[in-house]
Amino acid sequence: MTSVTSPLLTDLYELNMVQAYLDRGEDKEAAFEFFVRRLPARRGFLLAAGLEDALDYLETMRFSAQEIAWLKSTGRFRDNLLDYLEAFRFTGDVHAIPEGSVCFPNEPLLRITAPLPQAQLVESRLINILHFQTLIASKAARMVLAAPGKILSDFGLRTAHGAEAGLYSARASYIAGFGGAANVLAGERYGIPIVGTMAHSFVQVHDDETQAFENFARSRPEGVILLIDTYDTEEGARKAVALAPKLKADGIAIRGVRIDSGDLIESARKVRGILDAGGLKDTIILVSGGINEDVLQGMMAVKAPIDGFGIGVNLDASIDAPSLDCAYKMQDYGGRPKRKLSEGKATWPGRKQVWRTYDTDGRMAGDILSIETDTQAGEKLIVPVMRGGKRLAPAPSFDDIRARAARDLARLPEPLRQLEQGVTYPVQVAEALKALAKEADRYTKG
Amino acid sequence: MTSVTSPLLTDLYELNMVQAYLDRGEDKEAAFEFFVRRLPARRGFLLAAGLEDALDYLETMRFSAQEIAWLKSTGRFRDNLLDYLEAFRFTGDVHAIPEGSVCFPNEPLLRITAPLPQAQLVESRLINILHFQTLIASKAARMVLAAPGKILSDFGLRTAHGAEAGLYSARASYIAGFGGAANVLAGERYGIPIVGTMAHSFVQVHDDETQAFENFARSRPEGVILLIDTYDTEEGARKAVALAPKLKADGIAIRGVRIDSGDLIESARKVRGILDAGGLKDTIILVSGGINEDVLQGMMAVKAPIDGFGIGVNLDASIDAPSLDCAYKMQDYGGRPKRKLSEGKATWPGRKQVWRTYDTDGRMAGDILSIETDTQAGEKLIVPVMRGGKRLAPAPSFDDIRARAARDLARLPEPLRQLEQGVTYPVQVAEALKALAKEADRYTKG
Numbered sequence: 080m081t082s083v084t085s086p087l088l089t090d091l092y093e094l095n096m097v098q099a100y101l102d103r104g105e106d107k108e109a110a111f112e113f114f115v116r117r118l119p120a121r122r123g124f125l126l127a128a129g130l131e132d133a134l135d136y137l138e139t140m141r142f143s144a145q146e147i148a149w150l151k152s153t154g155r156f157r158d159n160l161l162d163y164l165e166a167f168r169f170t171g172d173v174h175a176i177p178e179g180s181v182c183f184p185n186e187p188l189l190r191i192t193a194p195l196p197q198a199q200l201v202e203s204r205l206i207n208i209l210h211f212q213t214l215i216a217s218k219a220a221r222m223v224l225a226a227p228g229k230i231l232s233d234f235g236l237r238t239a240h241g242a243e244a245g246l247y248s249a250r251a252s253y254i255a256g257f258g259g260a261a262n263v264l265a266g267e268r269y270g271i272p273i274v275g276t277m278a279h280s281f282v283q284v285h286d287d288e289t290q291a292f293e294n295f296a297r298s299r300p301e302g303v304i305l306l307i308d309t310y311d312t313e314e315g316a317r318k319a320v321a322l323a324p325k326l327k328a329d330g331i332a333i334r335g336v337r338i339d340s341g342d343l344i345e346s347a348r349k350v351r352g353i354l355d356a357g358g359l360k361d362t363i364i365l366v367s368g369g370i371n372e373d374v375l376q377g378m379m380a381v382k383a384p385i386d387g388f389g390i391g392v393n394l395d396a397s398i399d400a401p402s403l404d405c406a407y408k409m410q411d412y413g414g415r416p417k418r419k420l421s422e423g424k425a426t427w428p429g430r431k432q433v434w435r436t437y438d439t440d441g442r443m444a445g446d447i448l449s450i451e452t453d454t455q456a457g458e459k460l461i462v463p464v465m466r467g468g469k470r471l472a473p474a475p476s477f478d479d480i481r482a483r484a485a486r487d488l489a490r491l492p493e494p495l496r497q498l499e500q501g502v503t504y505p506v507q508v509a510e511a512l513k514a515l516a517k518e519a520d521r522y523t524k525g
Numbered sequence: 526m527t528s529v530t531s532p533l534l535t536d537l538y539e540l541n542m543v544q545a546y547l548d549r550g551e552d553k554e555a556a557f558e559f560f561v562r563r564l565p566a567r568r569g570f571l572l573a574a575g576l577e578d579a580l581d582y583l584e585t586m587r588f589s590a591q592e593i594a595w596l597k598s599t600g601r602f603r604d605n606l607l608d609y610l611e612a613f614r615f616t617g618d619v620h621a622i623p624e625g626s627v628c629f630p631n632e633p634l635l636r637i638t639a640p641l642p643q644a645q646l647v648e649s650r651l652i653n654i655l656h657f658q659t660l661i662a663s664k665a666a667r668m669v670l671a672a673p674g675k676i677l678s679d680f681g682l683r684t685a686h687g688a689e690a691g692l693y694s695a696r697a698s699y700i701a702g703f704g705g706a707a708n709v710l711a712g713e714r715y716g717i718p719i720v721g722t723m724a725h726s727f728v729q730v731h732d733d734e735t736q737a738f739e740n741f742a743r744s745r746p747e748g749v750i751l752l753i754d755t756y757d758t759e760e761g762a763r764k765a766v767a768l769a770p771k772l773k774a775d776g777i778a779i780r781g782v783r784i785d786s787g788d789l790i791e792s793a794r795k796v797r798g799i800l801d802a803g804g805l806k807d808t809i810i811l812v813s814g815g816i817n818e819d820v821l822q823g824m825m826a827v828k829a830p831i832d833g834f835g836i837g838v839n840l841d842a843s844i845d846a847p848s849l850d851c852a853y854k855m856q857d858y859g860g861r862p863k864r865k866l867s868e869g870k871a872t873w874p875g876r877k878q879v880w881r882t883y884d885t886d887g888r889m890a891g892d893i894l895s896i897e898t899d900t901q902a903g904e905k906l907i908v909p910v911m912r913g914g915k916r917l918a919p920a921p922s923f924d925d926i927r928a929r930a931a932r933d934l935a936r937l938p939e940p941l942r943q944l945e946q947g948v949t950y951p952v953q954v955a956e957a958l959k960a961l962a963k964e965a966d967r968y969t970k971g
Contacts, residue, residue: 087712090707093721100730240847241689242688262534264533267595275536277538281545392848398848408726
């Protein structure tokens with residue numbers, strides 16, 4: 080069976096267009112850029128993510144003999160295309176905003192510069208990777224900002240949109256500052272810390288809740304987190320307290336308890352009281368179920384005695400905004416700037432750069448969007464990452480990517496760190512870019 | 526590199542619990558059921574999907590030596606678990622509501638009956654498959670009902686949530702009655718019809734839009750669909766008309782045009798006029814961009830001259846309701862009924878069946894939810910599909926699954942076929958099930 084990440088994971092029109100380009104020898108150098116057109120409601124910024132997976136895709140994209148045979152069997156494609164795909168290697172250049180960077184609409188997260196058929200062929204999957212990871216990292220960043228100092232964990236695999244959404248959510252939220260994920264594959268694939276407690280079914284299997292707690296603790300002595308709400312949360316907490324001395328005698332500490340239902344704030348307060356009175360002051364309280372950034376902010380505001388949060392579908396499906404309005408658009412071809420003029424969807428042409436300036440207190444003051452050959456003041460956000468189909472440097476460590484994200488989130492203007500921003504970050508289009516747009520329109524015969 | 530559908534794609538707590546079960550020899554037979562707790566706003570029914578992929582998962586789930594070695598390397602698991610996973614084969618039974626069936630909250634879409642560690646281990650991925658495909662099939666069914674007789678195509682891969690979401694969306698929407706998908710892998714993997722036109726970039730590459738149309742047509746002579754809105758939609762339509770005789774002389778017909786921007790209804794009317802006046806009465810009009818079931822209904826209401834719709838993220842991310850509130854819950858263990866009593870999350874225990882009755886006009890009249898050993902009037906929805914880890918029959922054909930979906934959508938009570946239902950379909954809980962719930966509570970010592 081083909082992998083779900085086979086190069087056939089693309090839109091048919093990409094193959095149709097490559098067929099037509101090959102038929103005409105239309106293979107001059109093209110530049111395409113991926114960017115987000117506008118932010119969803121209540122969002123003030125994007126956190127770039129997905130680049131390393133996108134680069135992996137470009138470096139390793141190959142059509143197997145079986146895939147070529149299937150394409151041939153459809154009768155849709157001619158031998159010149161099949162031969163081209165069989166020998167396919169991505170040989171282009173990539174420029175991008177590094178993962179973990181804060182960025183804004185119209186700023187290219189990634190640029191592909193390659194012979195036209197190559198640049199076209201990779202469109203669908205590149206968008207598929209970059210859109211989703213940036214969506215989730217941007218959502219996770221709001222949660223991180225809403226709950227400073229708290230442990231946030233991705234519990235969302237089960238209702239993520241398929242296997243890869245679960246995997247990418249773990250990765251993107253970890254970049255944004257989450258502490259880990261429940262998804263074991265995220266540990267194996269990416270080295271992300273994996274976390275987990277127990278399910279209600281575990282308690283239900285046992286006739287006695289205390290016996291369930293003890294059996295679980297003895298099998299997981301290194302990090303016992305007990306789920307205490309299967310029947311009655313406060314009663315569950317009292318049972319944990321009663322069990323603690325017996326476990327302690329065998330060197331096992333109850334590291335935490337989890338509450339997954341009811342009024343989480345009220346329950347956490349009562350449970351904290353029971354644990355503290357029972358001598359379990361070091362036992363942390365984790366909660367799960369319906370957690371999003373607004374819930375987090377509300378819990379912080381009332382100083383709920385909660386140490387950590389398991390966050391599910393609100394993260395993995397970005398429930399309030401499950402997509403970003405984004406595009407992968409041709410910027411130039413054969414040396415000429417290009418842009419689309421479709422009603423309501425016109426874009427800025429050319430190969431672009433973003434310059435960012437900072438206030439004296441280190442906060443972001445504004446960005447300038449221009450053509451890359453322009454000269455502007457500030458820090459350049461877009462850097463070369465791949466040349467001739469090869470990465471220019473090994474993938475950065477998660478520590479580095481997470482440090483970048485933490486630094487950029489700290490440098491956001493204060494209003495943009497709030498869940499309701501009330502302001503728009505200034506991204507100014509430079510004169511040089513406006514002039515190029517006019518030039519592109521002049522070339523457009525339509 | 527491990528596949529994104531590795532058996533490590535699970536939540537850590539599943540492994541933690543299986544470790545504890547193995548440590549205690551806790552492996553009696555357990556039954557778990559997957560069901561949706563409640564419908565999202567504006568939804569009146571569910572369309573079951575994902576079963577065949579879930580059965581594939583159960584039949585083929587294996588841990589590779591590499592995966593076992595990685596688990597061992599984490600230091601979290603003992604040899605009894607690692608040995609168990611190395612030898613793992615799913616040997617349980619599965620009962621399910623067939624794909625393409627209309628169903629409702631609290632009705633089990635799937636039941637696993639297996640030794641406890643097996644039934645627990647498969648939880649995360651089973652939910653991951655069934656939740657998403659049922660979510661998308663249910664969303665797609667609304668679109669199918671809103672636009673009878675129209676060609677609907679899944680164009681959503683790029684902003685689907687990762688690779689598998691794109692693949693599963695194509696599958697689930699095809700079950701619901703879509704005509705096909707742009708995703709090539711959906712064609713290779715599932716045999717779903719693949720469809721595709723061209724991108725704006727193709728037009729932009731050419732200095733002249735007419736030349737772009739001609740080049741594309743000559744490379745795709747069997748099914749030319751021209752994208753006519755890159756610069757000016759009406760002008761694009763006139764160019765298609767002007768080009769048609771030259772293509773016709775070479776035996777090439779312009780099968781359709783696509784409009785992707787602007788006021789789609791207004792544009793379609795003008796374009797229809799231009800095509801008809803130019804002798805292209807058989808050339809169909811396809812539109813894309815922002816299409817959802819409400820837009821479809823609006824276009825149908827004003828009789829917009831549109832033949833087909835390319836539907837993207839509104840389908841693939843189910844934008845209005847990107848998740849279903851669902852659960853995979855233990856129903857019995859070792860012969861005793863089980864249910865969770867957590868505040869606000871209590872469930873019905875036991876192995877269940879659903880009986881459905883119909884009005885004299887063939888429309889669904891109501892369902893009864895009871896224990897499977899009960900006797901009720903009506904058609905039983907839940908059927909055995911796997912025994913001892915083996916499918917009882919080969920996977921049904923898409924034709925059969927689609928026919929079931931079409932039949933069930935036709936049998937929905939008329940209010941439930943509307944985008945705003947205003948009514949709730951009656952699902953009655955039988956006395957036998959209520960009695961079992963009381964019995965389960967009696968067993969619960971808490």
